Amino acid sequence: MGPIMEGGRMAASVIERFRELVVDESDPFYFDHPLDHVPGMLLFSGTLDLAVRADSARSRGRRAGRVVAGLDFTRFCELDRGTTLSCRPVPGRNRAWTVAARQGAKEVCAGTIAFTDDTSPSPAPPAAPAAIPPSRHAPADLVHRHRPENILVGEPVRRGRGVVEAAVLRPPGRERDAWTPVEIVEAGRQFATLLEHSEHGRPMDARLLWVSLRLDVPFRLAGSVPLLLRWPVARVPGPRSRCTATLADASTGADLGSLAYEAYAVDPERYERTRSS
Template sequence: MRQGSSATALRKHEPPELTTRLHIDQNDPFFFDHPLDHVPGMLLVCGAVGLVRAGAGGESGDRCRAAMTFRSICELDPAPVVLVSGGERGRIAVTQGPVTVADGWFEFSADDDLPARGSRTDPGRRAPANAALVHRSRDENIMIGAPEQGDGHVTAAVLPPSDGHALAGRRPGAHAVEYLIEAGRQFSTWLPHRLGEWPLDAHMLWIGVTADLPMRLPRSLPVALRWQQAPIEGDKAKFHFDLIAADGRGPVLGSLRFASKMLGPDEYARFRGDIGGER
């Protein structure tokens, strides 16, 4: 992710402890793809991913397991601070003044079962999902193809962003953790709207994400996210997605879990007003 010159990364002791103050650019074409009254969760995730990567010294393992829980809305000001402690495994915290807005953990491990290179025919970029259903306005920020239903599953192709995109990652030729998580977030947004009848003007509060993802999966292997279809009821949703080859063959490559809550426009306005009063 792009950060301003005020960002700092300070190694304090071993195991390493790193901090960075995130730069909030409301003109950023991805993170602020549309107007927001708060810092988006993906900006916090990307800040944590970058700092975890720095803490590992560029020698991270083949697979990363991690989780983040969002405990409070992150306001636009003051700039949040990300803290990562540990090298191969450790803790994550995102604070804003005295408030912990998110926290979690991570660990790296070896994985001898990952494909060394893509061996399937790339079907080309799929038609993207409907922008309104994934809460995006720019086509280049849509990370999933239009989901397809069949055999009790719903499957969405992952659409890697172009080079230079905020989520393109820093490892050429490999699927980036950043856009795989964003693809899962968009899929977890599409499903409640399309299959759970959540209205399009609903606000979705991201509660948490858990990831088990390969770090060196060749980008030449097209991938997709697959969800075993189940009822979506009420104003809360939880999803487990398998990361698979786009052609459906071979073993499961990783997984993502998402939890979110829906608020209607009036309920969201009251919720934001209550937070403003508390702060």
């Protein structure tokens, strides 16, 4: 996926990089259905790609093993304005980058993206093997997707009283390809959305407005590894929706990473008021 194009200052050193975000409303993945704003997944994908390219030069070809990121979404990213992405190195001996997306003088998304060297450690054995959940797609309305090929999680399965799990699914034609962070993050977003409706009773017409994203996942994972998302049944009190899920190897139960999402859930009337203010 390549959602960004070269900007006028991209030829500068790795100390500072800029790009203009390409927003293609005909893209079947990012614009699965009509939207009145640039989706958060496109902002994440664009800033990640910019950081990957900058890090490749700075790290002198060392392969990335994991990606650790934290992004905050501070305002709507509008479709009728240009969006500039920036990437600057965090001082010190690290592979960390400060990233941001701006429209004019206003910041719409900002945070950090860091990479670790690929040391390929052997995963610790799990306490008990996990059963692989059914791979039937989750209902489209529960994950806010329209195209069946864009549904990246299976139907949820409750394991006892304390855990809900869902398989991570592959888009058609990508069964043999490596898992990408974008696929994993989108699967986690769908899982969190599904839980808001199925576990927390949100109305089906509720809109979930991203506030923050946190992740620690493998940067590139073999496509042969079956994945699942695991959520300990819990509801964090407060006005925001919060979901923290574990990414696991479905065949062994071994933990592979974590994903955390925060959003505001609003009804259609409040959404329209928010957009018109």
